[in-house]
Amino acid sequence: MLNQCPHSTVCLPATELPRVVVIGAGFAGIHFIKKLRGQPVQVVLLDKNNFHQFQPLLYQVAIAGLEPDSIVSPIRKLFQDYENLVYRMAEVERIEPETHRIFTNIGWVSYDYLVIATGSTTNFYGLHQVEENSAGLKDIRDALDIRSWVLQNLEAAAITCDQQGKDALTNFVIVGGGPAGVELAGALAEFKRYLLHKDYPEIATDWMKIYLVEAVDRLLPMMSSGASAHALKVLKKLSVEVQLNTAVKGYDGTTVTLGNGEDIQAKMLVWTAGVKGDAPKGMPEGAFVKGNRLKVDNYNRVVGYANIFAIGDVAAMxxxxxxxxxxxxxQVAIQQGNLLAENLQQHVRTGVFEKTFSYRDKGSMATIGKRNAVAEIGKSRWKGWFAWLLWSTVHLFSIAGFRNKLMVGINWMLRYLKYEKANRLIIRKFKPISNKSFQSF
Ligand SMILES: Cc1cc2nc3c(=O)[nH]c(=O)nc-3n(C[C@H](O)[C@H](O)[C@H](O)COP(=O)(O)OP(=O)(O)OC[C@H]3O[C@@H](n4cnc5c(N)ncnc54)[C@H](O)[C@@H]3O)c2cc1C
Incomplete structure (x- = not known):
């Protein structure tokens, strides 16, 4: 029953139980909440979106391989049967630790315990011109924007008689050679190879060029040098132009300026070169470390606070x-969410935190185009088809919800047998923030 709770201007059920407010229904937030089901606490979940998203497959939505609803799950459905949980779609604007309150766009809420699980956001490292003229790949809207942008540019190229203009419209630049950049470049290259000539007979396959620009000397720098070399080899085979040791200095919507003095003419740039913590305002400057992450102790308590915690990307232990x-x-977000839930239950009962966090590394993987990947788990290393099979299995099992698993599984099976993407639709047009150089059709 909904009562106006005196400890909040957001309508919440009144309760005598300790209130745990969780900001963010990402990997960290949902795993934390799952462990608190039926426990003697009131959990209030706030998220600006009404869905949880599976970010590792965003690139497949971006290249029209999957529909968005295969990789997002409605929060209310995820927690339908949780009697001690209240969800409010709300954007947190400010935390006020002194008064134990959180201010959102729908009012304020007080907390006994606060869990900040707001994840990370794209880091353009102060390159404002790049930010205004490019797209990131951080959430489902970015993925849909990229999808529209690729198709819009190809539509424009198909009706452009001027060859220079056509070239710029069929050049695609991806910045950042981490998993997101490598996966996106590989998927775009497969699109070029299998679909371009079918959908766009006006565009010769050779005209479409995909550039992957990375500032350091290898791709996938968090993996072994063997995995980096394999990724480079496969992408080159797919005709992706990989530029290592090259930083992007600027992008005005047409010209990509590179640190080596060269430039690339391209009407699209996707930035996957960095992320930073995305904490709401209100926490003091001293609570942050480099990268805008909240400094936490090994119980995930934000330094200096006994009842404020940070988990997942936003936390730096x-x-x-x-x-x-x-x-x-x-995996870090999931493991921190699980452990904090255990510790919090203990704290509610006994007033102490028991277990310190220790990360169990379950390995790294990245897919490179169709049926190819690299995977490293402990000392074992795989590349090629078997790594791709492993990658597919792990990702399929990790997606939230049976329906989504089924949809993604069927889609992948069909694509494994035949390269066909059914979702080449421009549902809404994309325009970069700075629309000055945007060429519509
Ligand atoms: C393209 C891409 C590919 C990736 N691939 C992999 C991979 O293959 N393997 C891997 O392990 N990791 C991968 N990652 C990283 C992984 O997705 C993150 O580490 C993980 O999502 C972090 O979980 P989190 O819960 O901390 O944050 P998130 O999952 O980002 O969730 C944060 C939540 O907080 C909400 N939120 C943020 N600010 C506010 C606010 N002010 N008010 C209300 N709500 C707010 C957001 O809406 C979101 O729901 C990838 C990430 C990206 C972007």
Whole structure:
């Protein structure tokens, strides 16, 4: 029953139980909440979106391989049977630790315990011109924007008689040679190889060029040098022009300026070169480390606070072994969410936190085009088809919800047998923030 709770201007059920407010229904937030089901606490979940998203497959939505609803799950459906949970779609604007309140676009809420699980956002490292003229790949809207942008440019190229203009419209630049950049470049290259000539007979396959620009000397720098070399070899075979040791300095919507003095004419640039913590305002400057992440102790308590916690990408557990905090990965977020839920239950019962966090590395993987991947788990290393099979299995099992698993599984099976993407639709047009140089058709 909904009562106006005196400890909030957001309508919430009144309760005598301790209130745990969770900001963010990403990997960290949902795993934390799942473990608190039926426990003697009131969980209030706030997220600006009404869905949880599976970010590792965003690139497949971007290249029209999957529909968005295969990789997002409605939050209310995920937690339908949780009696001690209240979800409010709300954007948190500010935390006020002194008064134990959170201010959102729908009012304020007070907390006994606060869990900040707001993840990360694209880091353009102060390159404002690039930010205004490019797209990131961080959420489902970015993926849909990229999809529209690729198709819009190809439509424009198909009706452009001027060859220079056609070239710029069929040049695609991806910045960042981490898993997101490598996966996106590989998928775009497969699109070019299998679909371009069918859908766009006006565009010769050779005209479409995909550039992958990376500032350091190898792709997938978080993996072994063997995995980096394999990724480079496969992408080159797919005709992706990989530029290593090259930084992007600027992009005005047409010209990509590179640190080596060269430039590329391209009407599309996707930035996957970095992320930073996405904490709401209100926490003091001293609570942050480099990369805008909240510094936490090994119970995930934000330094200086007994009842504020940060988990997942937004948290940096700095220690001798992890001087920059743990890597921003789904497994770190999941494991921190699970452990904090256990510790919090213990704290509610006994007033103490029991278990310190220790990350169990379950390995890294990245797919490179169709039926090819690299995978490293412990000392075992695979590349090629078997790694791709492993990658597919792990990702299929990790997606939330049976329906989504089924949809993605069927889609992949069909694509394995035949390269066909059914979703080449421009549902809404994309325009970069700075629309000055945008060429519509
Ligand atoms: C393209 C891409 C590919 C990736 N591939 C892999 C991979 O293959 N393997 C891997 O391990 N990791 C991968 N990652 C990283 C992984 O997705 C993240 O580490 C993980 O999502 C972090 O989980 P989180 O819960 O901390 O944050 P998120 O999952 O980002 O969730 C944050 C949540 O907070 C909400 N939120 C943010 N700010 C506010 C606010 N002010 N008010 C209300 N709600 C808010 C957001 O809406 C979101 O629901 C990838 C990431 C990207 C972008």
């Amino acid at each position: 700095v220690s001798e072994e992890t001087p920059k905090g743990h890597p921003m990965l789904a």
